[in-house]
Amino acid sequence: MRISELSRRSAVPTATIKYYLREGLLPPGRATAATQAEYDESHLRRLRLVRALIGVRGLSVNATREVLGAVAEHAGERHQVLGLVLGARPVDEAAEAAGMAAPEHGAAEVDALIGELGWEVSEYAPARAVLGETLETLRSLGAGLDRAALRGYAELAERTAVLDLDQLDPEADPLEQAERALLRTVLMEPALLALRRLAQENESARREG
Amino acid sequence: MRISELSRRSAVPTATIKYYLREGLLPPGRATAATQAEYDESHLRRLRLVRALIGVRGLSVNATREVLGAVAEHAGERHQVLGLVLGARPVDEAAEAAGMAAPEHGAAEVDALIGELGWEVSEYAPARAVLGETLETLRSLGAGLDRAALRGYAELAERTAVLDLDQLDPEADPLEQAERALLRTVLMEPALLALRRLAQENESARREG
Numbered sequence: 001m002r003i004s005e006l007s008r009r010s011a012v013p014t015a016t017i018k019y020y021l022r023e024g025l026l027p028p029g030r031a032t033a034a035t036q037a038e039y040d041e042s043h044l045r046r047l048r049l050v051r052a053l054i055g056v057r058g059l060s061v062n063a064t065r066e067v068l069g070a071v072a073e074h075a076g077e078r079h080q081v082l083g084l085v086l087g088a089r090p091v092d093e094a095a096e097a098a099g100m101a102a103p104e105h106g107a108a109e110v111d112a113l114i115g116e117l118g119w120e121v122s123e124y125a126p127a128r129a130v131l132g133e134t135l136e137t138l139r140s141l142g143a144g145l146d147r148a149a150l151r152g153y154a155e156l157a158e159r160t161a162v163l164d165l166d167q168l169d170p171e172a173d174p175l176e177q178a179e180r181a182l183l184r185t186v187l188m189e190p191a192l193l194a195l196r197r198l199a200q201e202n203e204s205a206r207r208e209g
Numbered sequence: 210m211r212i213s214e215l216s217r218r219s220a221v222p223t224a225t226i227k228y229y230l231r232e233g234l235l236p237p238g239r240a241t242a243a244t245q246a247e248y249d250e251s252h253l254r255r256l257r258l259v260r261a262l263i264g265v266r267g268l269s270v271n272a273t274r275e276v277l278g279a280v281a282e283h284a285g286e287r288h289q290v291l292g293l294v295l296g297a298r299p300v301d302e303a304a305e306a307a308g309m310a311a312p313e314h315g316a317a318e319v320d321a322l323i324g325e326l327g328w329e330v331s332e333y334a335p336a337r338a339v340l341g342e343t344l345e346t347l348r349s350l351g352a353g354l355d356r357a358a359l360r361g362y363a364e365l366a367e368r369t370a371v372l373d374l375d376q377l378d379p380e381a382d383p384l385e386q387a388e389r390a391l392l393r394t395v396l397m398e399p400a401l402l403a404l405r406r407l408a409q410e411n412e413s414a415r416r417e418g
Contacts, residue, residue: 079417088410119411127403127410134400143392145376152372153397156365157404161412163361164405167354183352185409188362189402191343194336195366196373196401200394201297201336202328203370208288 003029006039010047017047023061025050025068042175049085049179056186057087071178078174085178086185089122107132109150117154160192212238215248219256226256232270234259234277251384258294258388265395266296280387287383294387295394298331316341318359326363369401 007014020026026046029037046068053064067084074080083089110132114121121128138144145153164184168177216223229235235255238246255277262273276293283289292298319341323330330337347353354362373393377386 077417079413082413083410086406086409088406114407117411119407120414121407121410125407125410127406130399130403131407134396134403138392138396138400141392141396143389143396149372149376153369153401154404154408156369156372157401157408158412160362160365160405161408163358163365164409165412165416167358180352183347183350185406187343187347187350187352191340191347192362192366192405193398193401194339194343195363196369197295197297197336197394198323198328198330198334198340199363199366199370200295200373201292201330201334202326203367203374204288204291205329207374208286 001039003037003039006043006047009044010051012047012051020047020050023065025061025064045173045175045179049175049182052179052182053085056182057085071175075174078177081174081178082181083122085182088125088127109135113150113154116151117158164188210248212246212248215252215256218253219260221256221260229256229259232274234270234273254382254384254388258384258391261388261391262294265391266294280384284383287386290383290387291390292331294391297334297336318344322359322363325360326367373397 001009003014003017006012007017010017017026021028026043029039029043032038050064050068053059053067054061059067070084071081074084080089107128110128114128135145135150164181167184168181170177172180210218212223212226215221216226219226226235230237235252238248238252241247259273259277262268262276263270268276279293280290283293289298316337319337323337344354344359373390376393377390379386381389
C-alpha cells in the first residue's frame with residue numbers, strides 16, 4: 001500500500017508517518033520510484049504499536065525507539081515482548097538498576113506480599129514502587145491496610161490479570177498482541193476504577209438497607 | 210485545644226486553618242479571649258475531611274463548602290454522606306442534571322450492565338460516564354470488550370467494593386468514616402492498578418511456562 005493508504009488505515013496523518021520514518025520508528029517501505037514506497041501489513045502493525053507506546057503509554061520518541069529495539073531482540077519471546085511493551089521490564093535492566101534507587105517506602109511490605117503469593121515479577125518493575133509508596137502514604141494518614149486486606153486486594157488483582165490475559169488472541173502476531181495488551185491495560189484503568197466506584201455505591205446502599 | 214495544637218495534630222499550618230475558618234469550611238471555635246478560641250475533636254475530624262476533599266479529591270474551596278453543607282443536611286444518613294464525600298452523588302442533583310448532559314458514549318451498554326447486575330447507583334454518578342467513554346474508546350481502537358469480559362470485571366469490582374467497605378469502622382463518627390473512605394478510595398487507586406500490573410506480569414510468566 002501507499003503511504004496515503006497506510007495513513008487512512010492507521011488514522012495517523014501522513015506527516016506523522018514520515019516523521020516516524022525519519023526517526024527510525026518505522027522501517028522504510030520498499031522503494032517503487034524516486035519518491036514513492038510501498039508499505040505492508042507489518043508496517044501497519046508496527047505503526048499501531050508506535051501510536052500506542054507514544055499516545056497511550058506516553059513514551060517519548062527516543063524511549064519508543066529503545067522499547068522497539070528491545071522488542072526486536074526478544075521477538076520470539078512473547079512474555080518478554082509483553083513485559084517490555086507494558087513497561088513491566090526495563091529496557092536495559094542494568095542501566096535501570098544503576099539509575100533507579102530500590103524503592104525505599106514500603107518495599108519490605110511489597111517484597112513480603114509478592115513472596116507470600118509466589119508471584120514472579122521483575123525486581124525493578126515500576127509497579128513495585130508505586131504500590132510501596134501508596135501503602136506508605138495511606139499509613140502516614142492513619143488509613144493503612146492490614147495484611148489480610150492487602151492480600152485480599154492482591155488476590156482480586158490475580159483474577160483481574162487472568163481475565164486480562166484471557167482476552168489476548170494467542171494466535172495473533174506478537175506485535176499485534178502487544179499493542180492490544182497495552183491498549184487494554186492502560187486504557188482499561190479508568191474503567192476499572194469507575195466500576196469500583198459504582199460497586200462501592202451499590203454496596204454502601206445494600207448495607208444501609 | 211488551641212489553634213496551635215489543632216495545627217500540630219492535623220499537620221495543617223495555622224495560616225491554612227485560619228483561611229478555612231474565614232471561608233466557613235470550619236466552624237469557629239469557642240472564644241476564650243478577644244484573640245483566642247478553643248477547638249475540640251469535632252474540629253479536628255472536620256479539618257481532616259476538608260483536607261481530604263481538597264487535597265485528595267481535588268475540590269475547590271467553594272465545592273468543598275457545598276459538599277460539607279450537603280453532608281450536614283444528611284448527617285444521620287451514612288450512605289448519603291459517603292456518596293457525597295466520594296462524589297458518587299451530586300451535591301445538588303437538579304443543578305447537576307441541568308448542567309450535565311447524560312453520557313452519550315456507551316451509555317446504553319453501561320445501563321444494561323448495571324441493570325443486569327442489579328446495582329443501585331445514582332443516575333448521575335460520574336463513574337457511569339467514565340466507564341461508557343472508556344468502553345467506547347477501546348472499541349474505536351479495535352480493542353473492545355465483549356459482554357462476558359465486562360461482566361467479569363464488574364464482578365471483581367463488586368468483590369473489591371466489599372473489601373473496601375469491610376474496612377470502614379461501623380462505630381466511627383460518620384465524618385471520620387467518610388474521610389477514611391475518601392482516602393482509601395482515592396489513594397488506593399494507584400495501588401490497585403499497580404497490583405494489576407504485577408499480577409499481569411506474573412500471569413504472563415506463568416502462561417509462558
